[in-house]
Amino acid sequence: MAGLKEDPFLETNDIIETREGAEIKDAVIDKLGEEGSQGDREMAPPAGNSIHRSGSRPQLDLSKAAIQGNSEDRDPTILLPNQSDDISHLALDIGGSLIKLVYFSRHEDRPINDRRKKTVKERLGVSNGNRRSYPILGGRLHFVKFETRKINECLDFISSKQLHLGGIDSHGWLSETPANCNAVIKATGGGAYKFAELFKERLGVSLDKEDEMDCLVAGANFLLKAIRHEAFTHMEGHKEFVQIDQNDLFPYLLVNIGSGVSMIKVDSDGKFERVSGTNVGGGTYWGLGRLLTKCKSFDELLELSQRGDNRTIDMLVGDIYGGMDYSKIGLSASTIASSFGKAISEKKELEDYRPEDISLSLLRMISYNIGQISYLNALRFGLKRIFFGGFFIRGHAYTMDTISFAVHFWSKGEAQAMFLRHEGFLGALGAFMSYEKHGLDDLMVHQLVERFPMGAPYTGGKIHGPPLGDLNEKISWMEKFVLKGTEITAPVPMAPSGTTGLGGFEVPSSKGGTLRSDASALNVGVLHLVPTLEVFPLLADPKMYEPNTIDLSDHNELEYWFTVLSEHLPDLVDKAVASEGGTDDAKRRGDAFARAFSAHLARLMEEPAAYGKLGLANLLELREECLREFHFVDAYRSIKQRENEASLAVLPDLLMELDSMTEETRLLTLVEGVLAANIFDWGSRACVDLYHKGTIIEIYRMSRNKMQRPWRVDDFDVFKERMLGNPCPHKRALLFVDNSGADIVLGMLPLARELLRRGTEVVLVANSLPALNDVTAMELPDIVAEAAKHCDILRRAAEAGGLLVDAMINTLDGSKENSSSVPLMVVENGCGSPCIDLRQVSSELAAAAKDADLIILEGMGRALHTNFNARFKCDALKLAMVKNQRLAEKLIKGKIYDCVCRYEPAS
Numbered sequence: 001m002a003g004l005k006e007d008p009f010l011e012t013n014d015i016i017e018t019r020e021g022a023e024i025k026d027a028v029i030d031k032l033g034e035e036g037s038q039g040d041r042e043m044a045p046p047a048g049n050s051i052h053r054s055g056s057r058p059q060l061d062l063s064k065a066a067i068q069g070n071s072e073d074r075d076p077t078i079l080l081p082n083q084s085d086d087i088s089h090l091a092l093d094i095g096g097s098l099i100k101l102v103y104f105s106r107h108e109d110r111p112i113n114d115r116r117k118k119t120v121k122e123r124l125g126v127s128n129g130n131r132r133s134y135p136i137l138g139g140r141l142h143f144v145k146f147e148t149r150k151i152n153e154c155l156d157f158i159s160s161k162q163l164h165l166g167g168i169d170s171h172g173w174l175s176e177t178p179a180n181c182n183a184v185i186k187a188t189g190g191g192a193y194k195f196a197e198l199f200k201e202r203l204g205v206s207l208d209k210e211d212e213m214d215c216l217v218a219g220a221n222f223l224l225k226a227i228r229h230e231a232f233t234h235m236e237g238h239k240e241f242v243q244i245d246q247n248d249l250f251p252y253l254l255v256n257i258g259s260g261v262s263m264i265k266v267d268s269d270g271k272f273e274r275v276s277g278t279n280v281g282g283g284t285y286w287g288l289g290r291l292l293t294k295c296k297s298f299d300e301l302l303e304l305s306q307r308g309d310n311r312t313i314d315m316l317v318g319d320i321y322g323g324m325d326y327s328k329i330g331l332s333a334s335t336i337a338s339s340f341g342k343a344i345s346e347k348k349e350l351e352d353y354r355p356e357d358i359s360l361s362l363l364r365m366i367s368y369n370i371g372q373i374s375y376l377n378a379l380r381f382g383l384k385r386i387f388f389g390g391f392f393i394r395g396h397a398y399t400m401d402t403i404s405f406a407v408h409f410w411s412k413g414e415a416q417a418m419f420l421r422h423e424g425f426l427g428a429l430g431a432f433m434s435y436e437k438h439g440l441d442d443l444m445v446h447q448l449v450e451r452f453p454m455g456a457p458y459t460g461g462k463i464h465g466p467p468l469g470d471l472n473e474k475i476s477w478m479e480k481f482v483l484k485g486t487e488i489t490a491p492v493p494m495a496p497s498g499t500t501g502l503g504g505f506e507v508p509s510s511k512g513g514t515l516r517s518d519a520s521a522l523n524v525g526v527l528h529l530v531p532t533l534e535v536f537p538l539l540a541d542p543k544m545y546e547p548n549t550i551d552l553s554d555h556n557e558l559e560y561w562f563t564v565l566s567e568h569l570p571d572l573v574d575k576a577v578a579s580e581g582g583t584d585d586a587k588r589r590g591d592a593f594a595r596a597f598s599a600h601l602a603r604l605m606e607e608p609a610a611y612g613k614l615g616l617a618n619l620l621e622l623r624e625e626c627l628r629e630f631h632f633v634d635a636y637r638s639i640k641q642r643e644n645e646a647s648l649a650v651l652p653d654l655l656m657e658l659d660s661m662t663e664e665t666r667l668l669t670l671v672e673g674v675l676a677a678n679i680f681d682w683g684s685r686a687c688v689d690l691y692h693k694g695t696i697i698e699i700y701r702m703s704r705n706k707m708q709r710p711w712r713v714d715d716f717d718v719f720k721e722r723m724l725g726n727p728c729p730h731k732r733a734l735l736f737v738d739n740s741g742a743d744i745v746l747g748m749l750p751l752a753r754e755l756l757r758r759g760t761e762v763v764l765v766a767n768s769l770p771a772l773n774d775v776t777a778m779e780l781p782d783i784v785a786e787a788a789k790h791c792d793i794l795r796r797a798a799e800a801g802g803l804l805v806d807a808m809i810n811t812l813d814g815s816k817e818n819s820s821s822v823p824l825m826v827v828e829n830g831c832g833s834p835c836i837d838l839r840q841v842s843s844e845l846a847a848a849a850k851d852a853d854l855i856i857l858e859g860m861g862r863a864l865h866t867n868f869n870a871r872f873k874c875d876a877l878k879l880a881m882v883k884n885q886r887l888a889e890k891l892i893k894g895k896i897y898d899c900v901c902r903y904e905p906a907s
């Protein structure tokens, strides 16, 4: 273990280093063979030697390689702690002002030796996930930009990340480019021509030029079809996401506001025409603005505008009409009659005008002009929808409001301006899509998950210095970043209502004085491509499905949940740090995690729609993601273990008690048991306070004793009727389980046992990754095996479900006969959060769902915060104890610790 322990961030628990370095090498080479590159066989260095990296191409770094799990296994997992997992693939859009970079890093989840998976796959007929014939195996799309005038920074970035070495082989598969092969990178924009030589010289790569308009359209179409919260309207400071119906996307007008402006009528996927444009665009604002104000950067110029008053320089209708409106033609006194018009009539020089006023006047002039020309073109072709892209917009509220106003005003509300979250990356994305056959264009909404990690190189921002190499650098960055103060949290300035309304040509005022730094532009995340994700097949109406129950666009609600999460943070950090041994390193990571999560919260508090439509589920997931980002693998690991053990110890008594009851009483006791045991929730403030007051078993007893019917939502009698009144039992039940300890052991497993006893197959559906104290699919087989020691029903079913292949359990009656029991299985749900978005579930869950006719959702996260209003094609039971006062009031007009037993027959 010695070598591995040196890396403080490596999970060392399950790693056994083999004695023979050669064994590892061979295993590594074998593994590699699976993924393609034959060349690696020759490239593997002799065992035992230290490994040198060739500068010309990325190669495997085998240093400290180790087998994970049992080294006797035929197909062991090998950890390469020093190998970066990025095998990349890059496309560029080199514009007049900015270079946009989209790159792909293939990131297969570390294969883990999960035998459960094999049996589940065999049983449910899932063939190797949902892998398709094309090579996207899962990976990430990153978005980064640089100023064109600082092209060297961009070249350094590409070179340090070795992005230019990924390529496409003859089969159209992503691969590393052999050293002697001339690497080719897709590029669009004028710079693809202008800088072709420089790329050749500096990186040895050729730029394969793609037409700019083709790329813009391909990028826009991809985003509009594949990203759920891509397009939004922005009117009078109010941002609203627009759900685009894929079948009703065309035709539309695409207006790309870069240095110059292109207007493209898009009729279908490959069919479009550039119908107009204007040379008055982003370059004009930045260029003229720089000359007139002496600003050093675009952001500085934009920031100035926020403190500007354009009335000092623009000629208004009132200036011409002696302070009066020109009401006959609908112009108020404060309407701009002539941008910069006042400068002609006064004996003032440039120095006599405030740079702030000049910047605002210029911004308004250009935005209105573009809005107006766009409208005219929409009118020309009868287009109702106009999508605006390009980096001139820069997520700036006032710019968007101005454009929206112009479109709304001139079209009398007929046409609508919409903006794109990936605004300036359309061309680069389109160039990326032009790599043939990588299958990206086939990806669908449910296969993409957007994440917002911390750290400039990962976000759509400006790069300061070299890209962050490892976790340690990321932590330091986080520390420095927080020292820099409010940059990340400073909002994109919001325009107060009415600033751009008819006649409303007042001065814009911003909430934050400073413009949110581009370096922390956390409004474009990293797109994770997960081809195995599927829409849960039992949703009654997937199009109408909305996972979140609570609407966080209600500001009070937002504020409440932000406070809850902020207050919970210190306790969570304590648990997380303790779970990693409480070392100094763990403390440092804990601190960085807390800063990162707080920064996200602050950012979202200011601009709730920054990362797309925001629901409580997203916040809870973001917290788990943040923990993982700082390598906290499982913060509640020991708590979960302790509670599992304590609960397993009392399981036999509970089962005996249950078996002595009549069927009817037993069913009620079982459901009561699930509700009572759902009290063990380390995500609830109130419950955590409770745990200080008693042992697990005491609390469980107390909770059970308090179960008074009717519950606040109580459909038990209807459920009982279906269960006992109807002679035909359910064929297969999916049990979405929640917490470890009593919740699973004393609540859900006994309920599963009852279903099994009645001849219903049971599939336990658990998280793929840890979240709070939720039980994971990896942990479940061991828990089931322990429980099975005390129960024949569970044992036979678990055996039939292939769950006990490894477990050395002593059977109660010593018999080994193959029973005819219906199976008990475990599948992972594809997520790592206390909530579940059923539009994106694992392929094994989707497969298991095909034959299911009953689903049971358990816990606040899965049954209340999400899916409370979800409708299913089969019978559904939603069970939860409400461990939050406010939620109880809002959702069920009840109080804390009230229970929900909602039963909905198939719809």
Ligand SMILES: Nc1ncnc2c1ncn2[C@@H]1O[C@H](COP(=O)(O)OP(=O)(O)O)[C@@H](O)[C@H]1O
Residues within 6 Å of the ligand: 094, 095, 096, 097, 098, 099, 147, 189, 257, 258, 259, 260, 281, 282, 283, 284, 285, 286, 298, 299, 389, 390, 391, 392, 393, 394, 424, 518
């Ligand atoms: N950091 C920045 N530096 C320079 N220009 C910026 C920056 N952020 C936004 N812009 C604006 O974006 C415009 C460039 O937009 P972009 O879509 O990248 O077009 P192009 O491909 O012509 O470079 C600039 O002219 C400027 O108005």
Ligand SMILES: CC(C)(COP(=O)(O)O)[C@@H](O)C(=O)NCCC(=O)O
Residues within 6 Å of the ligand: 564, 620, 678, 680, 681, 682, 683, 684, 685, 686, 738, 739, 772, 834, 858, 859, 860, 861, 862, 865, 880, 883, 884, 885
């Ligand atoms: C995070 C949770 C959804 C987990 O609940 P569970 O799904 O385990 O029942 C829940 O604990 C919660 O909403 N907590 C925050 C509210 C509070 O502390 O009161």
Ligand SMILES: [Mn+2]
Residues within 6 Å of the ligand: 681, 683, 738, 739, 772, 773, 774, 834, 859, 861
């Ligand atoms: Mn939970």
